[in-house]
Amino acid sequence: MKMLLKNIVLPLADFTVEADVEIESQVTAVFGPSGAGKTSLLDLVAGLRRARSAFIQLDERVLTDTARGVETPTRRREIGYVPQDLALFPHLSVRGNLLYGCKKDPNPSGLFSFEHVIQTLEIGSLVERGVANLSGGEKQRASLARALLSSPRLLLLDEPLSSLDSKLKQQIIPYLKKIRDEFRLPILYVTHDAGEASALCDEVLVMERGRFVRRGKPAELFGSSEL
Secondary structure, eight states: OEEEEEEEOOOOOSSSEEEEEEEEEEEEEEOTTTTTTHHHHHHHHSSOOOEEEEEEEEETTEEEEGGGGEOOOOSSSSSEEEOOOOOOOOTHHHHHHHHTOOOOOOOTTTTOOHHHHHHTTOOOOGGGBBGGGGGGHHHHHHHHHHHHHHSSSEEEEETTTSSHHHHHHHHHHHHHHHHHHHHHHOEEEEEHHHHHHHHHHHHEEETTTTEEEEEEOHHHHHHSSSO
């Protein structure tokens, strides 16, 4: 996967997100403190925000090019997005949530089939339950499964473990590794936790007040801080 984020100019309340970066790693952490503009950047990639200027390309497909008036609608970007609040529908069962936005699996091997996704995330016993009856870790896995069932070409994960205590984080990390290794999707992983970035990511882009100020391998930036 090759992603280009060029000429990004996205004004926010206190500063402007400005980025010009090429990404080729499979799992890339967008790392920085709260309020650094990380989520706003993910929203821009997902097509949920409009920038003053932006060129976004995934492999050979241009998703946004403000100079030419190109703005691919969110639903056609083939991107799976797990927001920080998970955005599960409380009035639907787990099955209802999983089937919302579910697309026909384009992979002949059934990689993104309903059966394979729920097996990978071990949520078969949860599908008939209501969302309100799930634990934090179960909600996280359900949200990840829903994103995968959209058969995405790119996965955006926004602070996926931030609401979990250290014990639950240890339980969810292996599932995130399974997603990384099983589906081989490119992932942008927003986090402010060096341990998560070290455990899951190939490369780290450090963001401060809307700008990337450093990049490198997790070990180069954090040392031995894996969870």
